[in-house]
Amino acid sequence: QHTQFSGKALEYFDEESKQKVVPFVIEPSAGADRGTLAFLVDAYNEEEVKGEKRVVLNFHPELAPIKIAVLPLLKKNSGIVETAHKLCVDLRKRWHSVYDDTASIGRLYRRQDEVGTPFCVTVDVQTVGDEKAPADEKVTIRDRDSMLQVRVAMTSLPTVMDKLMAGEWAEVYREHGVTND
Numbered sequence: 001q002h003t004q005f006s007g008k009a010l011e012y013f014d015e016e017s018k019q020k021v022v023p024f025v026i027e028p029s030a031g032a033d034r035g036t037l038a039f040l041v042d043a044y045n046e047e048e049v050k051g052e053k054r055v056v057l058n059f060h061p062e063l064a065p066i067k068i069a070v071l072p073l074l075k076k077n078s079g080i081v082e083t084a085h086k087l088c089v090d091l092r093k094r095w096h097s098v099y100d101d102t103a104s105i106g107r108l109y110r111r112q113d114e115v116g117t118p119f120c121v122t123v124d125v126q127t128v129g130d131e132k133a134p135a136d137e138k139v140t141i142r143d144r145d146s147m148l149q150v151r152v153a154m155t156s157l158p159t160v161m162d163k164l165m166a167g168e169w170a171e172v173y174r175e176h177g178v179t180n181d
Helices: 002-006 032-043 078-092 105-115 154-165 169-176
Strands: 012-014 019-021 044-049 052-057 068-072 097-099 119-123 138-143 149-153
Touching: 032 044, 052 105, 068 078, 068 105, 078 097, 078 119, 078 154, 105 119, 119 154, 138 154, 149 154, 149 169, 154 169
Parallel strands: 068 097, 068 119
Antiparallel strands: 012 019, 044 052, 119 138, 138 149
16 A cells, blocks of 8 residues: 555565565564564574474573473373473472473474473483383483483472573583483
8 A cells, every 4th residue: 555655666576586576574563562573583593403494482591481391201101291290390389381291202392492492301211210220310401402401310400490591501511411312
């Protein structure tokens, strides 16, 4: 309509596609929309990992709506599921945390990457033990941005999460070692 009333054409010729194009811009009028849109646009990132597109919202941990996702490695193992639920309840006392067991661990990680969750805590067979080995009562924490993982005792999880939320990754990795499984 702007072209109709102003008498000026807004379209331009795109040399690459050989088409006339009318540019468009998302322009919220006022309020929190602009800030929210700026954070979303700034945080949105696509990268290729192992030949697949990985979409990530790189929110700073303080801005991320969900801080921690608790994921059971095997949803058919009642010990893992119970431990993961209990851990999620405990973490919710300090951070907005969610429990998710609706897909394989790889898909769960990708889903949390897409919504901007900075950390995933995975409960596995080693955590709860089985007939082959006793429980080590440790969980794996995965960092969204680097995809690096550390294995920490559940009792030290709140302290470690405080450090990770504050951006002290190097210290945590130095104390607990890094794995990239």
